Amino acid sequence: MPDVDPKALFGDQARDPSEQAGLPEVSEPEAFRHYVRLSEMNFAIDNAMYPLGSCTMKYNPKVNEWAARLPGFAKLHPYAPEHLIQGALELMYRLEKGLAEVCGMDRVALQPAAGAQGELAGLMMIRAFHQAQGRSPKKVLVPVTAHGTNAASCAFNGYQIVPFPAGEDGVVHPEAIAPVLDDDVAAIMITNPNTVGLFEKHLPTIARMVHDKGALVYGDGANLNALMGRARPGDLGVDVMQFNLHKTFTTPHGGGGPGCGPVGYKRILDPYAPVPTVEKSHDGTYHLEFNRPKSVGRLRSFYGNFGMMVRAYAYLREMGAEGLKGATDLAVLNANYLRAKLGETWHVAYDTTCMHEVVINDKHLGKTGVTTMDVAKRLLDYGFHAPTVYFPLVVKGAMLVEPTETETRQALDRFVDAMSAISREAHEEPETVKKAPHLTRLRRLDETRAARKPVLRYTKKPQG
Ligand SMILES: Cc1ncc(COP(=O)(O)O)c(C=O)c1O
Incomplete structure (x- = not known):
């Protein structure tokens, strides 16, 4: 490494390179006790009930951890050539198929590292979809009950947020949308079940209204824990949605990560999906596809939080x-x-x-x-x-x-x-x-x- 002046990087905090780092010198048992003591100061789902609404702090099955730690997965190098990572690619391919089935979508992009990044990916795809048709609508309709990340993702993607009220009964009604739905609307973002814990029963009607205007329906899928196996966002009119694998599919979360927020989408959005996608060739092998000229691009280094994908896949197979x-x-x-x-x-x-x-x-x-x-x-x-x-x-x-x-x-x-x-x-x-x-x-x-x-x-x- 070339000589770098520590002062240039760390200012007054810079340390003289000849000085000892000043780290504590402790024995292994002492270090172990230190970390166990710290962990005991924390509250965790493995200690007791953690009813943190919207966050879905459900038990993380230990078999998921076993699977994620299998050396064939855990020790893969991200630059390993495709012929040496066929098992990992097959797992991603199968996870995509499983998630697509659960949400009623045609495909699922696995890379986004959080629900919020999934939202961003979906909105970027919506923008690319409109642009491909020579349109550039500027607004996204978001109900006042929405999670803060919805508005943030719109703003981040350059969209103007148009809030609209939910009814007295806690759900959104077509009548509240009609006055704000015009030709400048790119999409509606809707969470189902919504953040007050209620099923958005008018969603199919709302989706029809939105589609009739040439706009799309973004479904915030963070609350899929209340729908999976019973109802599919894709069947309710949603065009694109994110999963929060770190909620619904039991991958651990808290403390800021690592998460995984795959994006499920309908065929019309396929050209714009992030790269790489995982594809199966005619000879039964798997590969990463980067050659997608209309793609919104890469959203994450390498392929996303792969360990989370292993855990989610283990959960899917375990549950059926x-x-x-x-x-x-x-x-x-x-x-x-x-x-x-x-x-x-x-x-x-x-x-x-x-x-x-x-x-x-x-x-x-x-x-x-x-x-x-x-x-x-x-x-x-x-x-x-x-x-x-x-x-x-x-x-x-x-x-x-x-x-x-x-x-x-x-x-x-x-x-x-x-x-x-x-x-x-x-x-x-x-x-x-x-x-x-x-x-x-x-x-x-x-x-x-x-x-x-x-x-x-x-x-x-x-x-x-
Ligand atoms: C309804 C809803 N949408 C989106 C998100 C954002 O997900 P993430 O925290 O993974 O970015 C959350 C997170 O709590 C949520 O509850």
Whole structure:
């Protein structure tokens, strides 16, 4: 490596190259204990129930980890020639076929590394589709209930966002779309089930309206956990959608990655799909296809987060069609069980049959001064991660509860008991809730500062 002046790279933080790095010198057991201790300070799905709505924190089956660690997958070099990676290519090919079947699309591009990047990929394909027809519509319709990434992906792709309201019943209605649907609309972005946990029952009608205007339907598939095996976005009129494999297909997530957000799309969008695609040749071998002149290009280094693809494929094969259907049924049943049970104490925002998650809020806490955030913190003392708080934005003081299919009836009951106890405390001893958590290693943190200014650098403690 050529000589580089450390000062040019690191400024005042630069270290004299002759100086020791100052890393801690510890034995293997001490290092091990350090990391185990750190892991114990964290909350994880493998410790307890994690009903973080919208995030689908479902159990990550350990057989997925076994598969992803098989040396034939884990030790592949990304530059290995195609004839040496036939197994990996076949897995990607098969995963694409499986996902396409689940969502009712013609093809699936596997590379995007997150749901949000999948959204971006889909919108880029929509733009390329319109451009190929000599059109350049500028607007995308997005309901006010949408996840923040939808608007961000539109903006990132140069689209103007046109928000429209959801009905009193929590779902979007054709009448709300008609006034904003004009010739300058490129697409509508719609999440189904939506972020308040309800099935968008007017989607087929809305899709017809949108298609009649020459626009396309983007389906945010992050909530596919409530549909897979039972309904397919492609059959409901969606043209392009992203999967969140790190939610629906049990690949681990949290802490920012690694994710995987494949994009399923209908045939009309095929020319614009990201490269490379995985193709099967006539002689039965697999190869990566880069020669796609109308493609939106490459979105990710190499082929995406391949380890996530192995895990998702393991899950698909483990579950089979019936298993996926069963998972969907249980996810919906569990959420409705909580809706009924929590509804005995808490205010349910939309008290109608929900899909895989339910929104409650802090309305009944009234003058106690206890807020949704206090409840979230107090839940940690009871051994539960909090639901998603203050989202969806359309519900004041929202708590979005998503139990997932992998929680038992006993776990759900314990959660309901904890929520009832917190409600009682809020009325009888509000300070206990307001000052929570009391039993965690660290007390209430400044979460904004923790996210914006994380302390990531090891600092050597002064000697003596
Ligand atoms: C409805 C919805 N859409 C999109 C996303 C974005 O997915 P990711 O976090 O993988 O970028 C999420 C994530 O929580 C989501 O819930």
